Amino acid sequence: MNILLEEQGLRDGLQTLPTLVPLEIKVAWVHRLIEAGLKRIQVASFVHPRLVPQMADAEALFAQLGRRSDVVLSALVLNQKGVVRAIDAGVQHLAISLSASETHSLKNTRMTLAAAKVDFRENLRLAQQHHITVRAGIQCAFGCRYEGQIDPQHVLDLVKHHADAGANEIALADSTGMANPRQLKTLMEQVLDVAGDLPVSLHLHNTENKGLANVYAGLEAGVRQFDTAFGGLGGCPFIKNATGNIATEDTVHLLHQMGYETGLDLKKLASLSQDIAQFLEMPLPGALYKLMQEPIQVC
């Protein structure tokens, strides 16, 4: 059985780093990810360069990478301005999302959920008018650091909202790592029901060390698409000491061990994460790229 991983290290991994990664380095990393077998890579977000300096070169990055038929290069946008920039940059796959938490929506976008829904539908329509595939996301789908638990029925309503709005794909995010596997499995079974034929993916973080437990629970529910980041880079800008996304290599290793196919070369991925850790001059949270640095000697 095939699992699709979307590599988000260049966007979610880098966005909070103090060190700016030069354009030519990003391009080289994308090429190595493609070489390792990635079929979908989120390479940038079109957000205000003052707020996220790491993403200031989004247009330049898409220009350098060019249009490709062998891999989907995706971007994240937060508002109409972002959609327009993405259209101008020739992006073909966009992630646009809403938060399931009213408080988070207000703090993050200064919009109530009702207003954010209207905005979301306009952005989706605009992108699709320009032949962009839209992955419609739901943030805080499994909990919110402000509100705590999120009503599962509310999340299901948002999935239906996204489907009715014409989204091409659905994505549920747990960017603060609050989900637990039992809760996630139950909700994802229902989400897959509501989503029908639409592909559904999970964006999971390892903040509370439950990342791969939630991958396993997602697989048990029938999810076949996951976001990952090289070396587990990333984190939450608001939680000190938080670890990041689930690591691409760790996830691939888990999937291969359980008999799933990913089309990905674990050695090449681990080697890239080793080089990225060296470039960033810091250890990344992932386990496998460290374990694979030298052959394991004994039991």
Next chain:
Amino acid sequence: MNILLEEQGLRDGLQTLPTLVPLEIKVAWVHRLIEAGLKRIQVASFVHPRLVPQMADAEALFAQLGRRSDVVLSALVLNQKGVVRAIDAGVQHLAISLSASETHSLKNTRMTLAAAKVDFRENLRLAQQHHITVRAGIQCAFGCRYEGQIDPQHVLDLVKHHADAGANEIALADSTGMANPRQLKTLMEQVLDVAGDLPVSLHLHNTENKGLANVYAGLEAGVRQFDTAFGGLGGCPFIKNATGNIATEDTVHLLHQMGYETGLDLKKLASLSQDIAQFLEMPLPGALYKLMQEPIQVC
């Protein structure tokens, strides 16, 4: 539903550390673990002090802690000499084990599995003659760094061997973190069948970031006892960069989130791990004790 955690930070966590932890510090940590609600704590191993200097004070530690009715204080032994020392120290609960891997057995104990079985039964009998409860372990139950996969039927045969020998409990260990949740769930369902009324526990490491995924799979299979270590301390002396045991706090948080009861106070556990990290002057691999160091502000 209640889950029993056995805290192994003082034994499996400390045994490979270069810094010796003084006796009075160990005693203080044990008292704080009891205060946090732990009902079973493995506080030492009776092994050669030259091989594991951290455990040289095993007798002194048991003497200091005294006999207690509110908590089981356990120890690990590897051979007859260890059993005799444990008897003399008044230990009431011992962990004795075999390796499911012939190669690991030969390298670790210089005994074939057949010879190790004979030795195991003699040690078990000797301990039980002195009214010691014996937890009979199986090392490398889910894979071996030398041999790779381990035949599940071989593991089931060893469970039966331990039960037939009169063991009071069964424990399966994945000290190198090779288990994957699907494999573990399948095997543990069968193990619980073979073990019948005997309590069965899992000793899991987070080496490949799958620790809590395997806890979840174990719970799904029906396992109700797990070993953990404060802050996720520990690791494999033979694997460089390996992270350690599953962290007590992380596991407790996962269990509470999923509706299980542990009788444990997460705040007290996290506070202890913070102090241990400070004492050892190094960050520990666990996530929760870091996240709980200051209130999480936003989503």
